[in-house]
Amino acid sequence: MSRTSAGFAERSIHSLLDAVDYAAQAEKRAESAGLLQAMDARLKVAGVLLVIIAVVTSRALVPIAAVLGGSILLAIGSGIRVRAIATTVWIPALLFTGAIALPSIFLVQHGARSAAFLVLRSVTCATLSAVLVFSTPWPALLKGLRALRVPAIAVTILGMTYRYLFSILDVARDMLESRRSRTVGVLTGAEERRMAAGAAGVLLSRSVLLSREVHFAMLSRGFRGEAFTLENRPILSHDWVYFSGFSVAAAAVLWFGR
């Protein structure tokens, strides 16, 4: 007998809607004007990555806190509301890492300091990533990975994954909603499990069919197995200025946190 009041379908629909919501928010912010939005995606990805690596490497707390402060300023300058960051990044990160770090204060030598490192580092890195994502359209972000030497075919597949995420999200939501509406009363645990597995199974079958059709569509336009990406925005001088800003910040963190 299922003890949860909301059934599997409803809970999962909720998660799916949250994901769509998050994506929509990110897309909206990425398309508005702002400090980071103006920067080329490739250099932005590389620059942010440098700072994240520096933050993870630092052996001192203060430089990490400085980066956190800097990220917040960048966010404000890019039109990203601090409240949005707080709800989507800080609260989940603090709950998760906070719960994990709390016992260490008692169980581990120098536990309080260690907890501070863990919490501060994970929150700072999560903030940086969120600022990157909220200020960059995802297709540009994925193409930015090419600058990190990620193979073209992988970037192409990731791009298609992102694109079909929304198709399958819609199909999944429709399917779950129709199952939910057809369900009368409360299902037993076993019945719910069967429905969940059936939902996953149906999605799987349909996804495979979809991939076959997409394959034909790709062949029809000349696809022979090789992937190409087209960068339709050149790198401007102010992009390099931004990038050097990130590099200097990363170097400073490495230096002061050595």
Place this chain on the structure above:
Amino acid sequence: MHIPDGYLSPATCVTMYGASAPFWYAALARMKRTLHTQTAPLLAVFSALSFIVMMFNLPLPGGTTGHAVGVATAAIVLGPWGAILSISMALVIQALLFGDGGITAIGANCFNMAIAGALVAYAVYRLISGRAAIGAHRRVIAAGAAGYIAINVSALLAAIEFGLQPMLFHDAIGAPLYAPYPLHIAIPAMMIGHLTIAGLAETVLAAGVVAYLQKADPELLEATAPAATRSCAAPLGVTEPGATWRRTRPLWISLGVLLALTPVGIVAAGSAWGEWSPADFSNQAARRQIARASGSVELPAAVPHGLRRLADVWTSPMPRYSAPFLRSAAFGYLLSAMTGAGLIILAWVFFSWLQRRARDGAGGVP
């Protein structure tokens, strides 16, 4: 179980990226060879699907709910290489675009869940399902077991990665810089949640999906069931009956090697606890390191008499039955079991090869 940034040191992150990269490249090469132009759309769609299935809040026996990674399902439908790639891509999208899991930790997350998980799931599934027909109940059981074992292996790997952090990475005054809990806390903490909830979620999903596909779309199960009786419809990845062993053998070997080598990385990492030389007693740096690894208990100032006498008599090629610097015997047994399993698999591969040679030599065709 998605590890965020800041839990693993840069050295660990780099190591895990380095461990994952060869599997990624090998998997991609293999997929392109077998599926050609179909690789890209199939992987893209399956990655998207995996991402979505990870959001399902599955009802579990006992009334709780949990999320599954879906690695066993992916391995059973796509085979191990396709699973490695599609789960990895789903994890990358989660980390990059949704902030679920760290960016520096992508290598570790992929290694734990996508790579080790997929290989273990596939191996267990093939082992248990054997030659059973596509619609046989045994396959459902095999799928459930595959999911359960795979996710627990992933959790164990993550726990080991966590547990090593405080031992190896701390600041000047001794505070752990990353994940703060030593192995004897990290492992039980991780495993309890996965042996119960997360493991069950994987089982429910994998077994349920296989049972569903057996009725609704059995063709999708054929790619990983070359020995079973099947219809003449074309599966996802073409399998010629004669090539089944050749195709799976490298897989078994890599799995065996993976398992067998698990303790080596640990041994190679730091000063092996217990394997001290008399010189360590007077060396200040060594004393500090040993003290940290021993729960802040310091070495006595003078070298014990017996140690001094026996120190030079013999040196063991491999640590004793339990990896020596660990304080938990239980973990030592577990680690030995994994190594043992890896060696058993390698031995089985070897004997199967011998057997096949003998059979072919006698003129019999399998």
Place this chain on the structure above:
Amino acid sequence: MADTVFELKQVRYRYRDLVALDDLNLRIEEGSRTVLLGANGSGKSTLLRILDALYFADAGSVRFRGRELDERAFESDEFAFDFRRRVGLVFQSPDVQLFNPTVFDELAFGPLQLRWPRDQIVDRVESVMERFEIAHLRDRPPHRLSGGEKKRVAVASVLVLDPEVLLLDEPTAALDPRSESQIINLLASLGDGKRTIIIATHDLNLAFDIADGCVLLERGRLAATGDPREIVRDTELLGRVNLIHEHLHRHASGIVHSHPHRHPHEH
């Protein structure tokens, strides 16, 4: 006498246990506008894919401008690129056709695959976007496009290569009336004598309005060929191949009658 673009002789295609096309003989002339008419399951989509060399016939011969379309021919990059540029297929579902992250990427995909130089690609994509009035959608991901916009992008992504043969699978399916009329107008404007257009549909309006040739399919076989206006008027034939149905209906004046329910023009 116009050139023959496609010539099919005794083509047979099986999909698992189902014979999708059987003993099909067909000739398509250059510059013609042909409608492949048939109910669902008649094989018209399969035929389109045979024409676009996505499926290869089990038996019989399929020739494009004299060249046989078989698997071996497509092993050559040169032949494959040439064919893919000259023949374009607009799929029924835009979700299948639009697989790139943005509209710009989608339009650029074909030229990229054919290894066009970067500047040429950008120029061509820009001009096609202008013509189809989708320039404002350039950075939009497909899941944020309306149904009509998706269709325009789908057609544009095929036309960016300027193919001499345009195949369309149910172009008006699932479109609202306004988008539907837009597409019909677009198709009407495309024919300039040199471009060959083949449309698979069960929409009799389309056959009546645009086509100059009609091929009627029934369960994978050729049921009739000829002037679309005549075929569309042949209610007995259409009823036999399951494209129309008869039912009773009542008018406001109280008259009740039944007749084959078809095409609004004729009522």
